[in-house]
Amino acid sequence: MSLLVVGSVALDTVETPFGRAVDALGGSATYFSAAASLFHPVQVVAVVGDDYPLEGLDFLRTRGVDLSGIARKPGESFRWSGVYSYDLNTRETLETRLGVFAEFEPELPPSFREARWVFLGNIDPELQWHVLDQVRAPRLVACDTMNLWIDIKRDALLKLLSRVNLLLVNDAEARQLSGEHNLLRAARWIQRQGPEYVIVKKGEHGAILFMPGSIFFAPGYPLEEVFDPTGAGDSFAGGFMGWLAHADSTEPDEMRRAMIYGSALGSFAVERFSVERLVGIDAAEIAQRVSAFRDMTAFQCHESMEAHAG
């Protein structure tokens, strides 16, 4: 029941109010794997340049992550650099150097083609389509995207959605894609394009999972100090998909748990630069945070409400 991720493995230079990290491990596939591998082995498809410090990914190997799908090409690795505002709510991209990522054509090693759980990280929807062509019989395909692709590859993205079971977007992207301001309408619109599940990520305000017959809401975990928001969304996706692959189920109860594990991993990821927080994390810490989520949302209904009404 393998779990496949296709995305970027990059080097990030990030400045936040709390400090600066230079050429730190980054990219959607890196964050995803760092989170997902806490629950289930992962197969990674990506491309890096000959300058990439692959030894930085050794912690993934020890968790059973198969990195044989990372192609190493002559040239520079994908580099992104950005600076966050004082409140961490906005960020400015200083530089994007695609390097060998510009020519990324994801090719799956034969053993990856049997993947049952597939996460298409945020890359060109035409490449995401090309990945799906190589996967024989996926059980659940989840897909991320961004404003750029909604702008310039809208048709390819809509076509792709017919093959996607779950779309992960933030609230702005859900609105942009659907043309609906109301999030509930936006999600229902997206569901009509194909995905039976839509996750709308709202940063500090949490995330909402729209299922065919119900809605599940996971709050944002309240942190006194958000250190570096980079990778929160991909860590969320990793926690979510990692849990589903581990549970080997898409039952609503497991989807709900996956939302909480995703939220927990997203909240850990932002506590330090890069994947630092996800490297040494242990099961007890994760379980503790999941309990905190439960404590934040649990309440008992009364069987009857003795109201004065009527």
Next chain:
Amino acid sequence: MSLLVVGSVALDTVETPFGRAVDALGGSATYFSAAASLFHPVQVVAVVGDDYPLEGLDFLRTRGVDLSGIARKPGESFRWSGVYSYDLNTRETLETRLGVFAEFEPELPPSFREARWVFLGNIDPELQWHVLDQVRAPRLVACDTMNLWIDIKRDALLKLLSRVNLLLVNDAEARQLSGEHNLLRAARWIQRQGPEYVIVKKGEHGAILFMPGSIFFAPGYPLEEVFDPTGAGDSFAGGFMGWLAHADSTEPDEMRRAMIYGSALGSFAVERFSVERLVGIDAAEIAQRVSAFRDMTAFQCHESMEAHAG
């Protein structure tokens, strides 16, 4: 165990993308009472002009609301008019005519002075102080405020907070009052000024209750159509305080339930103009919405998490 509210009873002229209401029943005490009285009788202290259509409040009387604290003065009632943006996220005030509200000096009838549950609606903090001087032995004092008072009556507000058990503010107000951008820090700062409870309202993103040892998060109820957001916060406060007064308890479990009843009533209030939706509502509808909140947030923890970590 009476529940007292002091606030405005006003006439609102509201324009939303869905229509326009002219001189509709409005004001913090009106919305609060319309929601709270579904759970517990309410005593209202307010002032209106001789033009106020008091018969509009008859539905409150039938629920046991004591309106004898509403002073009727010669002159015009408080009128507010505003227009909402197409997405209902911002509103522009077109006109505020205070009328007799400008001279409001809340005087409690003798029978109101034994109130145990007190809600100080959004009025000048000096008047809120004056109200507390008249209440003999309140069990829980909750208080609303706004950016205006944080701006121009900051000292009076901070002084008041030492006598307040629960402050209700929106996220922008919590940040403005505390000088902290991070909401968790902002809430902890406010708690250090006196209130052991802080509720931060985040509109469509829900509301967070900060208690001494824990945090409870209530999501926003996803509506396909928000008709008129006016009064959502006061209806929330009414549902919250009405439930506590009914339960006659500040146990954490009841505080959590109160958050859900508050959220439910806030979500009903915005479905129509003015208090229209709260007039004919019945207990079954409320119970149904509370169940929906539960369904949106409930998940089961595993006793142990069989992670790959470590």
